[in-house]
Amino acid sequence: xxxxxxxxxxxxxxxxxxxxxxxxxxxxxxxxxxxxxxxxxxxxxxxxxxxxxxxxxxxxxxxxxxxxxxxxxxxxxxxxxxxxxxxxxxxxxxxxxxxxxxxxxxxxxxxxxxxxxxxxxxxxxxxxxxxxxxxxxxxxxxxxxxxxxxxxxxxxxxxxxxxxxxxx
Amino acid sequence: xxxxxxxxxxxxxxxxxxxxxxxxxxxxxxxxxxxxxxxxxxxxxxxxxxxxxxxxxxxxxxxxxxxxxxxxxxxxxxxxxxxxxxxxxxxxxxxxxxxxxxxxxxxxxxxxxxxxxxxxxxxxxxxxxxxxxxxxxxxxxxxxxxxxxxxxxxxxxxxxxxxxxxxxxxxxxxxxxxxxxxxxxxxxxxxxxxxxxxxxxxxxxxxxxxxxxxxxxxxxxxxxxxxxxxxxxxxxxxxxxxxxxxxxxxxxxxxxxxxxxxxxxxxxxxxxxxxxxxxxxxxxxxxxxxxxxxxxxxxxxxxxxxxxxxxxxxxxxxxxxxxxxxxxxxxxxxxxxxxxxxxxxxxxxxxxxxxxxxxxxxxxxxxxxxxxxxxxxxxxxxx
Numbered sequence: 001x002x003x004x005x006x007x008x009x010x011x012x013x014x015x016x017x018x019x020x021x022x023x024x025x026x027x028x029x030x031x032x033x034x035x036x037x038x039x040x041x042x043x044x045x046x047x048x049x050x051x052x053x054x055x056x057x058x059x060x061x062x063x064x065x066x067x068x069x070x071x072x073x074x075x076x077x078x079x080x081x082x083x084x085x086x087x088x089x090x091x092x093x094x095x096x097x098x099x100x101x102x103x104x105x106x107x108x109x110x111x112x113x114x115x116x117x118x119x120x121x122x123x124x125x126x127x128x129x130x131x132x133x134x135x136x137x138x139x140x141x142x143x144x145x146x147x148x149x150x151x152x153x154x155x156x157x158x159x160x161x162x163x164x165x166x167x168x
Numbered sequence: 169x170x171x172x173x174x175x176x177x178x179x180x181x182x183x184x185x186x187x188x189x190x191x192x193x194x195x196x197x198x199x200x201x202x203x204x205x206x207x208x209x210x211x212x213x214x215x216x217x218x219x220x221x222x223x224x225x226x227x228x229x230x231x232x233x234x235x236x237x238x239x240x241x242x243x244x245x246x247x248x249x250x251x252x253x254x255x256x257x258x259x260x261x262x263x264x265x266x267x268x269x270x271x272x273x274x275x276x277x278x279x280x281x282x283x284x285x286x287x288x289x290x291x292x293x294x295x296x297x298x299x300x301x302x303x304x305x306x307x308x309x310x311x312x313x314x315x316x317x318x319x320x321x322x323x324x325x326x327x328x329x330x331x332x333x334x335x336x337x338x339x340x341x342x343x344x345x346x347x348x349x350x351x352x353x354x355x356x357x358x359x360x361x362x363x364x365x366x367x368x369x370x371x372x373x374x375x376x377x378x379x380x381x382x383x384x385x386x387x388x389x390x391x392x393x394x395x396x397x398x399x400x401x402x403x404x405x406x407x408x409x410x411x412x413x414x415x416x417x418x419x420x421x422x423x424x425x426x427x428x429x430x431x432x433x434x435x436x437x438x439x440x441x442x443x444x445x446x447x448x449x450x451x452x453x454x455x456x457x458x459x460x461x462x463x464x465x466x467x468x469x470x471x472x473x474x475x476x477x478x479x480x481x482x483x484x485x486x487x488x489x490x491x492x493x494x495x496x497x498x499x500x501x502x503x504x505x506x507x508x509x510x511x512x513x514x515x516x517x518x519x520x521x522x523x524x525x526x527x528x529x530x531x532x533x534x535x536x537x538x539x540x541x542x543x544x545x546x547x548x549x550x551x
Contacts, residue, residue, distance in 0.1 A: 026297055026298045026301075026302060028293075028297050028301055030289070030293055031286050031289040032228065032286055032289065032293070033285040034228035034283050035283055035285055036191070036192070036280070036283050037188050037189075037190065037280065037282075038191060039188075039191030039192075039193070039194045039195075040190065040194055041191070041194065070193070070238070071194055071197065072238070072239060074237070074241075074243045075243065076212060077210070077211055077212055077241040
């Protein structure tokens with residue numbers, strides 16, 4: 001308890017004071033649900049993930065090959081539509097060892113989020129995913145990795161059709 | 169204001185009930201490419217800044233403004249997002265030019281209303297959480313309350329409101345991009361199902377997806393870019409009290425004040441005589457009549473008579489919502505105001521094809537921010 005609170009007379013507010021409505025409050029659970037149209041670029045990317053393939057888009061004018069695909073070049077604003085399959089291998093650009101889950105629970109086995117620079121992109125760009133089957137202490141920037149896919153019958157056209165990337 | 173800044177490029181994509189073929193980013197890209205082509209600019213070289221309008225709860229993404237730059241050609245450029253109607257954003261962009269800080273500014277607004285599965289609950293989330301939300305009322309009831317008081321006080325009628333729906337839905341048939349044109353009768357509107365009496369289903373503008381992009385320029389830049397700049401002559405906006413308990417339920421005070429600000433700048437003294445046509449909020453049928461009176465396009469209680477006499481039809485003395493308005497084009501969420509400005513620009517340029525009005529010099533666009541707000545923004549434009 002902070003020093004100022006110890007020195008002041010009075011009672012601290014407890015969660016029970018609120019749940020027993022000694023202190024009045026109002027609560028509201030939002031119902032906000034969305035279904036985003038995947039459109040051209042995301043739609044084909046997700047479709048090919050279901051097929052176990054990583055697709056990129058090459059921009060003829062500026063020579064870049066990017067993943068995830070997009071229909072426009074954010075640098076020169078021209079359309080991008082030369083699609084090509086990329087290997088499911090790459091190298092670790094950066095990583096973290098995360099001991100807290102997305103909904104703020106302590107994890108016994110940490111997660112390893114990483115940005116994987118996919119082979120064949122130019123200049124090299126990556127996708128955000130996780131690493132698996134690796135001792136967290138052994139992960140290094142620049143480490144070569146390969147995708148581990150869900151079994152074909154379980155894939156449903158989502159980024160989670162890749163379970164994780166593992167070192168090769 | 170005398171010819172200090174102008175709209176020099178317009179581009180749009182949509183407007184339809186659903187748009188599964190394009191992601192919101194691709195929808196924005198499509199409209200932006202057209203606007204830059206129309207203005208003859210390269211956004212990567214020529215645009216000094218970008219303004220977009222968006223509400224995180226409509227997008228389903230927090231801090232949505234971060235998802236804006238790439239598809240507008242705005243990466244590593246000055247960008248800011250306004251949470252308000254598109255006309256609020258357009259005014260923010262115009263002020264950057266008026267301040268002398270920028271010469272060319274891009275303004276964008278879009279709707280992917282079809283992607284919001286619980287739009288009614290998202291709208292309800294805009295209500296006061298302590299005083300109003302616990303009652304669990306559908307937000308359309310607020311429109312019902314307002315319509316009731318407006319009709320009671322002005323003696324306009326539900327039939328006159330229904331006539332607005334018939335007019336705007338039919339107008340939309342002449343607008344190839346409008347999503348909700350139809351040839352319906354007064355009886356169809358009056359027989360449609362009750363939603364929040366006196367408001368019926370067809371009194372409510374259905375939603376559409378779409379995107380509108382404008383390129384604004386200073387006077388010098390505008391004259392360099394186009395032989396046909398559309399000048400921003402006056403702009404005004406006003407925010408009423410959020411209190412549902414204390415607001416003026418009969419009259420749109422926010423519209424009156426926003427318009428007076430814009431008219432004053434434009435030197436418009438008699439709106440009914442000096443405004444040739446208007447694109448004004450008709451999110452609900454009665455809103456067109458209520459806004460006509462607040463915008464001083466007619467006197468109090470006279471809007472109904474004008475629709476009865478056909479004055480606001482495309483061939484009338486003061487055409488209103490020739491585009492079809494929200495009732496005919498669709499409610500485009502934050503982009504609604506930009507669609508109204510778009511129609512004013514196309515009409516003033518003489519590019520409105522089958523619905524082109526003759527001899528129009530000055531037009532008014534007015535946007536209401538939608539339920540449950542009492543806020544609006546007005547723009548006076550001329551050739």
